[in-house]
Amino acid sequence: MPSRERATCGGCGLACTGIEVVDGATFAGACGLGEEWFAERLEPQPPLARVDGSETDLDAALDAATDLLLDAGAPLICGLTQTTIEAQRAALDIAEAIGAVVDSGASTLAFQELGASTATLGELSRAKLTVVWRADPETTHPRLKLHGQVVTVDPPKPAGAQGEVVALDSSDPVDALWTLRALVRGVAVTNDSPELAALAERLRGSPHTALLHDARDHLEALGLHALVRDLAPRSHIVTLRLRRDVNAAGAEDVLAWRTGHADGPDGGEFDAVMAVGPTRRRPTISVGWRPSEDARVAIATAAAGVHRAGFVHRLDGVPVPLYAPLPSDRPGDDEVLSAIAGRLG
Amino acid sequence: MSLRIAGGAVYDPANGVDGEARDVCIDGGSVVAELPDSAPRIDARGMVVMPGGVDIHAHIAGPKVNLARKLQPGDPIVPPAPETGERYALLGYTTVIEAAAPPLAARHVLAELRDTPMIDAALLILLGNNVMLFDLLKRDPARLRDAIAWWLESTGGYGVKIVNPCGVERWKAANGNVSSLDDEVLDVTPRRVIEGIATAVTELGLPHPVHVHCNNLGVAGNADTTLDTLRTLEGRRAHLAHLQFHAYGGDPGGRPRSRAPELAEYLGAHPEISADVGQVMFGDAVTMTADAPVSAMLRDVTGNPWVNHDTEVETGCGIVPFAYKERNYVHALQWGIGLELFLLSRDPWRLVLSTDHPNGGSFLSYPKLIRLLMDREFRNEQIKRANKRAIRATVLLDDLDREYTMSEIAIVTRAGPARLLGMMQKGHLGVGADADVTVYDDKPDREEMFALPRYVVKGGRVVVRDGELVERVEGSLLRSAPQFDDAIAGVLERDWRYSIGFRDYPVNEPWLLEPARRVG
Numbered sequence: 001m002p003s004r005e006r007a008t009c010g011g012c013g014l015a016c017t018g019i020e021v022v023d024g025a026t027f028a029g030a031c032g033l034g035e036e037w038f039a040e041r042l043e044p045q046p047p048l049a050r051v052d053g054s055e056t057d058l059d060a061a062l063d064a065a066t067d068l069l070l071d072a073g074a075p076l077i078c079g080l081t082q083t084t085i086e087a088q089r090a091a092l093d094i095a096e097a098i099g100a101v102v103d104s105g106a107s108t109l110a111f112q113e114l115g116a117s118t119a120t121l122g123e124l125s126r127a128k129l130t131v132v133w134r135a136d137p138e139t140t141h142p143r144l145k146l147h148g149q150v151v152t153v154d155p156p157k158p159a160g161a162q163g164e165v166v167a168l169d170s171s172d173p174v175d176a177l178w179t180l181r182a183l184v185r186g187v188a189v190t191n192d193s194p195e196l197a198a199l200a201e202r203l204r205g206s207p208h209t210a211l212l213h214d215a216r217d218h219l220e221a222l223g224l225h226a227l228v229r230d231l232a233p234r235s236h237i238v239t240l241r242l243r244r245d246v247n248a249a250g251a252e253d254v255l256a257w258r259t260g261h262a263d264g265p266d267g268g269e270f271d272a273v274m275a276v277g278p279t280r281r282r283p284t285i286s287v288g289w290r291p292s293e294d295a296r297v298a299i300a301t302a303a304a305g306v307h308r309a310g311f312v313h314r315l316d317g318v319p320v321p322l323y324a325p326l327p328s329d330r331p332g333d334d335e336v337l338s339a340i341a342g343r344l345g
Numbered sequence: 346m347s348l349r350i351a352g353g354a355v356y357d358p359a360n361g362v363d364g365e366a367r368d369v370c371i372d373g374g375s376v377v378a379e380l381p382d383s384a385p386r387i388d389a390r391g392m393v394v395m396p397g398g399v400d401i402h403a404h405i406a407g408p409k410v411n412l413a414r415k416l417q418p419g420d421p422i423v424p425p426a427p428e429t430g431e432r433y434a435l436l437g438y439t440t441v442i443e444a445a446a447p448p449l450a451a452r453h454v455l456a457e458l459r460d461t462p463m464i465d466a467a468l469l470i471l472l473g474n475n476v477m478l479f480d481l482l483k484r485d486p487a488r489l490r491d492a493i494a495w496w497l498e499s500t501g502g503y504g505v506k507i508v509n510p511c512g513v514e515r516w517k518a519a520n521g522n523v524s525s526l527d528d529e530v531l532d533v534t535p536r537r538v539i540e541g542i543a544t545a546v547t548e549l550g551l552p553h554p555v556h557v558h559c560n561n562l563g564v565a566g567n568a569d570t571t572l573d574t575l576r577t578l579e580g581r582r583a584h585l586a587h588l589q590f591h592a593y594g595g596d597p598g599g600r601p602r603s604r605a606p607e608l609a610e611y612l613g614a615h616p617e618i619s620a621d622v623g624q625v626m627f628g629d630a631v632t633m634t635a636d637a638p639v640s641a642m643l644r645d646v647t648g649n650p651w652v653n654h655d656t657e658v659e660t661g662c663g664i665v666p667f668a669y670k671e672r673n674y675v676h677a678l679q680w681g682i683g684l685e686l687f688l689l690s691r692d693p694w695r696l697v698l699s700t701d702h703p704n705g706g707s708f709l710s711y712p713k714l715i716r717l718l719m720d721r722e723f724r725n726e727q728i729k730r731a732n733k734r735a736i737r738a739t740v741l742l743d744d745l746d747r748e749y750t751m752s753e754i755a756i757v758t759r760a761g762p763a764r765l766l767g768m769m770q771k772g773h774l775g776v777g778a779d780a781d782v783t784v785y786d787d788k789p790d791r792e793e794m795f796a797l798p799r800y801v802v803k804g805g806r807v808v809v810r811d812g813e814l815v816e817r818v819e820g821s822l823l824r825s826a827p828q829f830d831d832a833i834a835g836v837l838e839r840d841w842r843y844s845i846g847f848r849d850y851p852v853n854e855p856w857l858l859e860p861a862r863r864v865g
Contacts, residue, residue, distance in 0.1 A: 112418070119655035120654075232520075235520070256425075313453065321854070
């Protein structure tokens with residue numbers, strides 16, 4: 001009998017449940033992106049703990065990380081979007097102990113101005129019209145089901161786009177959004193795009209619409225929320241941001257409930273950077289299943305979702321458990337962070 | 346830790362103690378009969394001693410509270426989780442009910458509660474628009490009881506909340522709502538949902554009866570719906586949430602008036618029914634509710650930022666920041682109706698204090714509300730400042746000169762809610778009760794008095810001293826313990842409609858569920 005363990009996939013923001021790990025090697029039920037995500041985590045890991053490039057024991061690395069954090073005048077904690085709520089909470093414990101700034105990777109400016117209408121994944125099936133706004137879910141979120149008539153606006157890869165495609169003649173999507181808003185509201189506006197006019201008509205006529213996007217730009221997000229607000233009195237319209245990282249929503253959520261705000265810093269200089277998982281910054285301390293090699297302290301932990309359990313908030317905010325279908329003798333990043341917090345406290 | 350709180354005027358209405366000078370002895374987290382003279386003591390002579398406060402209906406944790414934080418960063422009305430616990434403790438409250446937890450988001454709600462220190466907390470889970478329960482109601486109503494118990498057990502829940510039954514489902518389907526108890530949605534009606542769930546909760550013997558947010562919240566004339574709901578519930582125990590928001594006369598779409606006297610009368614005559622008031626307080630608030638169609642209405646009325654979040658299978662969510670203005674007719678009427686309900690209440694044990702935090706105003710406004718109830722002169726001054734037409738539409742000017750006694754305040758803020766919740770160890774100071782105690786200076790300005798307790802003891806630890814937080818303690822999750830037939834799991838798994846797997850849905854992470862205490 002082959003062994004079968006339950007798993008949740010962390011390959012994208014959908015956090016698909018119901019994956020079966022057969023004999024510790026085959027991931028039945030995962031998409032290509034998911035299979036890759038699991039496979040990466042089965043590769044040999046770097047040594048558990050390194051300080052300044054040299055292998056050491058965990059205690060010494062924890063001490064070194066603690067010293068670096070204590071010595072820092074302006075510490076930053078970042079990464080966080082690919083790990084569990086448990087690890088995010090532990091990271092916040094560290095931040096509170098030393099007064100570190102936390103970068104959740106989120107920007108809620110547009111949300112603060114207008115709010116948003118959103119839904120959990122299961123609600124998207126009510127849509128009679130699904131508009132994919134400048135995104136490519138087939139590549140980034142392969143298991144995302146689109147419902148009703150599908151229109152993809154300005155797809156990053158036109159060849160593979162789902163449903164009808166509306167190209168944006170204007171190079172600026174924000175301009176296009178404002179034109180669309182005017183058309184939806186019946187305001188006279190210069191518009192040379194019959195496709196945009198047709199889209200406005202469909203939006204006006206749809207009783208139930210889902211708008212999927214991955215807008216990170218403030219003005220673009222604001223335009224989308226404003227469009228939704230314009231349409232909301234006449235149509236049930238919900239949006240979903242197609243976050244890629246499996247717990248990007250959780251990073252935002254944990255920061256909000258712990259501190260009352262969700263956003264990362266707007267610029268700033270930091271003399272010590274602790275990364276939990278991958279980051280674009282250059283970390284001083286790196287904690288994760290595959291820590292950054294050039295960090296002064298690098299701790300390679302058990303991988304959440306394969307070797308370590310916990311839970312995440314998938315892209316729609318729904319909490320989903322990750323499991324540990326395979327054994328590991330390494331600690332999880334949540335445990336490592338808690339140990340550092342304990343040393344600081 | 347043992348402690349004698351010596352010589353204070355003790356208000357412990359559950360045990361018939363009405364301001365007598367007594368010692369309260371606590372040891373190991375509970376109230377005890379006696380302690381050796383050598384035990385540490387607090388000299389409480391000249392002070393007022395009460396059990397710790399119990400908030401029967403507030404929104405303090407979970408997705409909607411957190412969305413409100415993100416919408417208005419730094420807004421003191423929706424403080425971060427740690428500060429929420431601390432602020433409650435600083436007001437002498439030691440137990441708080443999160444009154445609208447979406448079961449699907451239970452892990453999130455529980456994780457936030459783990460970061461909310463100082464208070465014991467319990468969840469009421471949202472089941473009134475759950476389409477799987479609708480199916481059972483049609484197909485196999487006898488199973489409803491087991492299904493509800495399964496949901497409670499799977500979420501760490503304490504009790505069951507119904508919010509605008511069927512109306513939220515119709516909102517998610519088509520921006521709609523229901524307007525009467527007999528509107529059909531997916532072949533059930535609000536009446537059938539209310540009856541079915543209330544009966545099931547009664548049969549399960551849960552410590553708290555079904556907690557109902559009626560249909561038509563905020564709509565002029567909704568008192569008819571509220572009375573229809575009450576008649577539908579008749580004979581069964583039930584708790585009505587924020588009754589003030591459901592006590593309006595007039596015609597839908599028109600100018601509301603007060604029907605508080607009628608509802609107070611009904612409540613007085615029906616001992617199986619209880620309610621919390623849902624007082625509005627002038628100033629800033631944040632409306633947040635599972636009743637999403639109401640939020641859409643507030644969006645259109647205010648033009649303010651608006652959040653809508655459709656939660657599959659079971660519920661919705663709406664958020665709109667709001668401000669109640671004393672010169673505004675509707676707001677002043679709402680304020681007046683809340684006070685009418687309090688002042689006409691025949692039984693403080695069954696009509697208890699809430700602002701539906703933060704919908705009617707923050708829990709931080711409780712001390713002011715207490716002063717409005719205890720201090721007629723202060724109240725009359727405030728009444729003079731409010732919209733005159735609104736006040737004339739109430740009976741507040743008709744010799745309603747009642748002043749709540751200290752004992753009645755102890756009832757509506759702790760003894761009553763604890764009894765209605767079936768929490769036998771809360772809300773009183775008898776032997777065996779939890780050692781949650783609040784000591785106030787007996788100041789003539791009751792707002793000042795209740796805003797700044799002298800001491801707060803939580804689980805036997807002194808956590809507030811001279812108005813300052815001196816120790817951070819973790820609270821417990823309070824859960825119910827319903828018995829049910831495990832076979833329900835197979836039924837639910839077969840008809841599972843969520844986007845997350847059946848086996849992934851129940852919360853089983855120990856850190857989310859411990860420490861917990863089972864009640865009932």
